[in-house]
Amino acid sequence: MSTVNTVFLSGFRNIVEEKLDLSPHLNVFSGKNGSGKTSVLEALYVLSCGRSFRATKLDSVINVTSGEATVFAEFDTGARLGLTRQKAGKHSLKLSGEKQVNWEAAARTIPTQVIDANSFVLLEGGPKFRRQFLDWGAFHVELGFVNSWRALKKCLANRNLLLKRDAKDSAEIKIWTEKFAAAAVDVDRARSAYFEGFRENFYSVYSDLDPSLAERLELSYSRGWPDQDHLLDVLSASFEGDCRYGATQNGPHRADLLFRIGRDLAKETLSRGQQKILVCALKIAQGRCFSESVERPCLYLVDDLPNELDGDNRAKVLKKLMELNAQIVVTCVDSNDLPYSLAEGHKVSLFHMEHGTILS
Numbered sequence: 001m002s003t004v005n006t007v008f009l010s011g012f013r014n015i016v017e018e019k020l021d022l023s024p025h026l027n028v029f030s031g032k033n034g035s036g037k038t039s040v041l042e043a044l045y046v047l048s049c050g051r052s053f054r055a056t057k058l059d060s061v062i063n064v065t066s067g068e069a070t071v072f073a074e075f076d077t078g079a080r081l082g083l084t085r086q087k088a089g090k091h092s093l094k095l096s097g098e099k100q101v102n103w104e105a106a107a108r109t110i111p112t113q114v115i116d117a118n119s120f121v122l123l124e125g126g127p128k129f130r131r132q133f134l135d136w137g138a139f140h141v142e143l144g145f146v147n148s149w150r151a152l153k154k155c156l157a158n159r160n161l162l163l164k165r166d167a168k169d170s171a172e173i174k175i176w177t178e179k180f181a182a183a184a185v186d187v188d189r190a191r192s193a194y195f196e197g198f199r200e201n202f203y204s205v206y207s208d209l210d211p212s213l214a215e216r217l218e219l220s221y222s223r224g225w226p227d228q229d230h231l232l233d234v235l236s237a238s239f240e241g242d243c244r245y246g247a248t249q250n251g252p253h254r255a256d257l258l259f260r261i262g263r264d265l266a267k268e269t270l271s272r273g274q275q276k277i278l279v280c281a282l283k284i285a286q287g288r289c290f291s292e293s294v295e296r297p298c299l300y301l302v303d304d305l306p307n308e309l310d311g312d313n314r315a316k317v318l319k320k321l322m323e324l325n326a327q328i329v330v331t332c333v334d335s336n337d338l339p340y341s342l343a344e345g346h347k348v349s350l351f352h353m354e355h356g357t358i359l360s
């Protein structure tokens, strides 16, 4: 199991400089609003993928009085991952001293699942968010997915460019259409394979968290073009429309996950708390698929776990998270809001924050 032993933060939001020794199991950050709890989770997330889960501009994480933000983590494996972000988009990412040109190695070193207020986009947001969720799993579990996905992106961009240029009859568009269809089949194959395993894990987790809804909820994967048709036939039939829009209307870039209860979408019938439980089930199932395949758990960052959940559901969600045997970093305003009895046998580290400083 690869876990984060130590995190060093400097110039990150309201945290001037802190060193944290994390438990390999449950870590709880408590404190008043604005004390810096979410910033700790955000720092770990930024280190894992180069993005924030709450800000579009990464510059906003740099402390207003500092020129740069640094996050550095040491793992039980001995690996060291460090990121320094300077204003105006400059950054330096190093894995055990070696400069990294992209986030692929970091994502594999610190695979992370986040549960926070933004996670509701999985139900309420557009298909893009559900595709990102599915692709996180396919990236980690399905060999070769990342190459197929990159090829697909390139072919789609080239085909759309030619559609926009009104190069309808060019031999070039034919070539890019064929390449696009080939990459599409590879991406769909990997996503479908991942989805099959994911679905099973999802129902197993969700039935424990919310048995009556699990019986009624239907989760399905829609690949982005009709199930019974070949993509090349679909592209040929929709060619005039694609030219008119200047964009390809069918393909894996239109894939989606659907959550239905009877004829309604889950987001239209579930209460906020029920939605949170569903989101937790999705994220926990994702972590299960990951550890079954990669044979180590991923890191869980759970922002404000108690929020929107009643006492029973807090306990159920925490129990399911603890069963993953993963490293978990949780925030809450009041540390008494969590049922620690569930963590028996696991090492729990409590951190209390005030004004960006860790007091205990």
Ligand SMILES: Nc1ncnc2c1ncn2[C@@H]1O[C@H](COP(=O)(O)OP(=O)(O)OP(=O)(O)O)[C@@H](O)[C@H]1O
Binding pocket: 012, 013, 014, 015, 031, 032, 033, 034, 035, 036, 037, 038, 039, 040, 060, 061, 062, 063, 064, 065, 333
């Ligand atoms: N770039 C920055 N430089 C300095 N301070 C910042 C910066 N960005 C945000 N802050 C402040 O840092 C604090 C970080 O807030 P954070 O969201 O981590 O708090 P929190 O403990 O999670 O609060 P809540 O309980 O309300 O969710 C806030 O007080 C915020 O105003």
Ligand SMILES: [Mg+2]
Binding pocket: 037, 038, 039, 303, 331
């Ligand atoms: Mg917060």
